Amino acid sequence: MENLEEVINVLKRGHNSALQLDTLVQGGNALLVQEIMCSLSKAIASLEKAPVKDKKRKLQTAKQGADKRRNIDAKSYTKVVRENPEDTYIWRKYGQKEIQGLKYPRCYYRCTNKFDLNCQATKQVQQCEEDPSKYEILYIGRHTCTEFYNNQETENSAFVIDFSSNPAARNLQSFPFSDTSSVKSIESEVAQAEVVPSKIMTLQNTTKLPDSTWHVPLMDDYMTSPSIQSSSGSAATTVDIDEGFLRFDEYPIDQFDQFLTTINTSGIWNDFT
DNA sequence: CCTATTTGACCATA
DNA sequence: TATGGTCAAATAGG
Numbered sequence: 001m002e003n004l005e006e007v008i009n010v011l012k013r014g015h016n017s018a019l020q021l022d023t024l025v026q027g028g029n030a031l032l033v034q035e036i037m038c039s040l041s042k043a044i045a046s047l048e049k050a051p052v053k054d055k056k057r058k059l060q061t062a063k064q065g066a067d068k069r070r071n072i073d074a075k076s077y078t079k080v081v082r083e084n085p086e087d088t089y090i091w092r093k094y095g096q097k098e099i100q101g102l103k104y105p106r107c108y109y110r111c112t113n114k115f116d117l118n119c120q121a122t123k124q125v126q127q128c129e130e131d132p133s134k135y136e137i138l139y140i141g142r143h144t145c146t147e148f149y150n151n152q153e154t155e156n157s158a159f160v161i162d163f164s165s166n167p168a169a170r171n172l173q174s175f176p177f178s179d180t181s182s183v184k185s186i187e188s189e190v191a192q193a194e195v196v197p198s199k200i201m202t203l204q205n206t207t208k209l210p211d212s213t214w215h216v217p218l219m220d221d222y223m224t225s226p227s228i229q230s231s232s233g234s235a236a237t238t239v240d241i242d243e244g245f246l247r248f249d250e251y252p253i254d255q256f257d258q259f260l261t262t263i264n265t266s267g268i269w270n271d272f273t
Numbered sequence: 274c275c276t277a278t279t280t281g282a283c284c285a286t287a
Numbered sequence: 288t289a290t291g292g293t294c295a296a297a298t299a300g301g
């Protein structure tokens with residue numbers, strides 16, 4: 001069991017190396033690299049399919065000892081990989097679930113400021129079956145914590161909250177895409193922290209793993225922009241990252257061009273290519 | 274100590 | 288009652 005994990009990790013490292021090589025190699029050799037990546041992907045995929053179901057609930061009786069909910073030998077502990085210093089949002093993983101009919105589990109993340117700032121933003125990350133290097137990200141809700149920090153920067157707020165014990169909050173100092181006209185008091189922002197239409201973003205050729213803390217720089221700023229709030233009706237949008245540019249196959253919300261211009265000039269997506 | 278992740282349990286809902 | 292989203296105890300690691 002432990003051995004299998006090891007093998008999978010080794011294969012993943014190989015796959016990531018091939019990904020990096022793919023960006024360096026040109027011409028006919030590129031095909032060879034693609035073939036290596038494909039082979040490794042298939043090998044990883046076949047080793048990783050291990051559906052896990054919920055165990056039946058244990059009946060609690062007075063005679064039972066301490067509730068041993070975890071099996072020490074069950075799974076390995078994955079390391080946090082933090083990249084992309086441009087990102088100002090920090091997510092915290094709060095769940096993982098095997099989904100019926102899907103090979104890979106779905107991972108659930110929330111904003112680290114959920115409790116201290118009542119930020120309701122969450123995301124779900126799903127690894128694609130065809131290409132394990134590709135992840136589908138479903139964003140639910142929007143970050144309201146941005147409004148708080150903008151408020152802190154621009155004026156003396158009546159709200160004094162000490163974040164000295166919260167390293168995540170201390171990192172949240174700049175919001176390059178914030179709209180200063182939308183700065184409001186915390187009270188009003190908390191009041192309108194309702195769930196807004198979700199979006200699906202697909203990352204291609206990313207070497208980032210969706211485990212643990214993971215930074216996604218742009219979509220959340222996009223989610224907090226006022227133009228999104230005015231949209232009605234929910235729709236899924238597929239966003240492909242292709243050679244450093246974004247390719248939108250469908251976009252149901254107004255004022256998208258303005259958003260696209262902003263992010264294309266930011267260069268923030270370069271980290272994903 | 275502390276915070277973050279893991280993962281079985283819990284629970285809403287279709 | 289099966290599915291999938293969330294909770295939280297156990298655990299890792301600083």
